[in-house]
Amino acid sequence: MKPLSYARPRTQAEAAALVRRSPDAVFIAGGTNLTDLMKLDVVTPDLLVDVQDLDLTELTHHEWGTVVGAGVTNAGLAGDIGIRRRYPLVSEAILAGASGQIRNAASIAGNLLQRTRCGYFQDVTKPCNKRSPGSGCPAIAGAHRELGVLGTSEHCVATHPSDMAVALAALDAVVRVRRATGSVSALTLDELYRLPGDRPDRDTTLEPGDLVTAVELPAPTGAPSRYRKVRDRTSFAFALVSVAAMLKVEDGVAVDVRLAYGGVAPRPWRARTAEAALLGERPTDSLITQALQAEFATARPLPDNAFKINLAASLTRAVVRDLAPAQKAGR
Amino acid sequence: MNTDTRSMVRITVNGKVHEQQIDHRSTLLDLLRETLRLTGTKKGCDHGQCGACTVLVDGQRVLSCLKLVVTLDDASVVTIEGLDTDGVHPLQEAFVARDALQCGYCTPGQVCSAIGAMDEARRGWPSLVTPDLANAEVELSTLSREEIRERMSGNLCRCGAYPSIVDAIEDVARQDANGTV
């Protein structure tokens, strides 16, 4: 780690100005991802701008939805009784990630903006287009079992590691951003996260000094939901594949269906093609299989991660069986 | 803005206030072990993956290896050395009674983590294995072994003392009447 300065501003404007002043300045929240990457020399800031005094800890429930401040902790959000009752999918996804200690320190914004766990990205002795643009992507010919199959490019096949973001994608959450210029934007997750293309170094559309201030959840739909995560050990491991599913069935047919996947793409992957194939239909095993085939039609599987495509399909069948037990007869 | 690479930080550790110039790169783990010589807290991986460095910050369990001291101005930290000023904490006694360790390297982190986890359960926080997580009323005294295992999954034990660690936590949890353990 190189020597660095630190500031703990009291206003968002001051914080944004500080980050804009130097190209190597970054915000720090819980520090659970940033400190790790600084120790590895993957991120080498010259200034840390602490967000803890920026008034980002609102957590309020309204008829139209819920506002979650960017500085609320992951544990605090998952444990909040209003979140558990209204959006159990969010609690489940958060509790499926990291550990109790990490969730106590980690913030909502930090969770959304955490970097990929690709091993080459974390190892500065190796080339990596995301860390040093143009140096190459050794994962494609090397270790890529954990990496992505959808939305990837020839320049980068990394996945976004967040569990919470997968639930937020299924719920149509919106991320509030205070632009460095002072204006305010509201971004869907698809607008927040970039696909790598030929610029895998840029994970998001945010510019230096843009501060994530909150996440907004629209009013709960009442559709039964479920987060399921497949990983190499039962707990405290990143996802191989995860799914956030919401399904409302009436008279045997799906009247509301949302599917988002983790562990397969550079961002939480909202499966709109599969949703469209299921909407208004009986969610039978064979239809789900077809819907998932259509969703993964553009996949670019690599030898050691092609299994994720079948895994996503079987996981979806299992989750739908949980959510619509009455549909068993329809299979 | 502060262009220095060090700042004055006021931090309470096991009840004692320390005011020190802190290099902004210093982690809480290194402050505890290297500067304050509180070597009970262990460095296993230094990357958040093992839980050996778990301490309580303002009452909550966190990983000291991923916390920069400069972000903890005015915070209060409790380590394994400060759990009980009158002697041995009931959970430490339970670890001894249940033989919940072999080499002991992970033990301080396990004990601090368990104290944090019990407090979370007392607050009614669910875990991933809580049945009907949306509506469940969580109670520490009736926490299942599966719950204890899930809540403790951030603490690895290379000696594999897990079953006895769960025994020890279960012993203390069962006696809980929502008071402080």
Ligand SMILES: Cc1cc2nc3c(=O)[nH]c(=O)nc-3n(C[C@H](O)[C@H](O)[C@H](O)COP(=O)(O)OP(=O)(O)OC[C@H]3O[C@@H](n4cnc5c(N)ncnc54)[C@H](O)[C@@H]3O)c2cc1C
């Ligand atoms: C061993 C281990 C296992 C883990 N397992 C999982 C897992 O299974 N699932 C999972 O989802 N996560 C997992 N995590 C990751 C964890 O969830 C993240 O580290 C955490 O959510 C990051 O939050 P933070 O507040 O600590 O972020 P920080 O480390 O403080 O910041 C992360 C990034 O966000 C930026 N940032 C922070 N706040 C703002 C803001 N308000 N506006 C703009 N930018 C901001 C920072 O500049 C930085 O780039 C794991 C982590 C570890 C160490």
Ligand code: SF4
């Ligand atoms: S997959 Fe992306 S992050 Fe991993 S080595 Fe390739 S470029 Fe780097």
Ligand code: FES
């Ligand atoms: S030393 Fe902190 S988690 Fe391993």
Ligand code: FES
């Ligand atoms: S007792 Fe040896 S690592 Fe746990």
